[in-house]
């Protein structure tokens with residue numbers, strides 16, 4: 001056991017410019033992280049994602065789900081989904097994320113990556129349904145994976161590792177100026193669940 005486990009400083013901005021990314025490390029002890037992971041695996045309405053890539057409809061191996069305060073429709077990879085009502089676990093996780101970050105969220109996109117062969121390619125989350133420059137809070141459960149940012153103009157890169165139970169927040173102009181991706185890897189053989197709490201525009 002490590003006697004002096006240093007918590008990451010969530011005030012540090014991991015990006016050198018044009019946006020803000022804060023890493024909070026793990027929000028849970030390993031038992032609690034495992035409990036949330038199992039409950040989400042069991043209780044979330046996981047579906048294979050449909051995306052339109054180069055004009056062709058494809059079905060991803062990765063599974064997704066979309067929850068929110070209201071049945072918001074959300075257009076993602078050119079397909080539209082309607083948000084389901086919060087489950088108990090999601091309500092607890094949303095509350096905890098809001099307490100930690102001081103931000104409010106009204107929706108959550110979940111991703112289930114069965115192993116390292118599934119990932120997400122370079123993109124930014126600036127869909128028109130999302131509040132402009134609203135914070136996006138990302139919780140990771142299960143396998144630890146690498147996560148990268150790339151500046152849209154300069155190609156500068158920032159890399160980190162998303163631990164089991166960890167919270168990462170992207171805010172300010174991050175989505176306007178940076179892309180992010182979850183690279184695939186042959187080394188990871190176990191699943192990971194990711195939750196991104198977001199704020200959908202209500203007009």
Ligand SMILES: O=C(O)CCC(=O)C(=O)O
Nearest residue numbers: 109111120125182194196
């Ligand atoms: O799985 C992750 O950590 C990232 C997911 C993501 O970028 C997204 O859902 O937009």
Ligand SMILES: [Fe+2]
Nearest residue numbers: 123124125180
């Ligand atoms: Fe994203």
